[in-house]
Amino acid sequence: MIEDLLEQSSWVYNADLYFDNNNILHANVTERKPLARVFTNLGASFYIDEAAKQIPFRIR
Numbered sequence: 001m002i003e004d005l006l007e008q009s010s011w012v013y014n015a016d017l018y019f020d021n022n023n024i025l026h027a028n029v030t031e032r033k034p035l036a037r038v039f040t041n042l043g044a045s046f047y048i049d050e051a052a053k054q055i056p057f058r059i060r
Helices: 002-007
Strands: 012-019 025-031 036-039 045-048 054-056
Touching (some): 002 012
16 A cells, blocks of 8 residues: 555656565665757647656746
8 A cells, every 4th residue: 555655656656575485575666857848839848758658847
């Protein structure tokens, strides 16, 4: 369930979570890699990755 929540993020490509034999949680998260930033005619912008998926542009 937590994997699914992580993968709902536009920036997460894949998430694998598991507990080992010592009950230690391991999390392997792969981020999407933006290839280009796109600007629209209305002034908005976003990134696209290698699969042409839109990734929101956020200023922090």
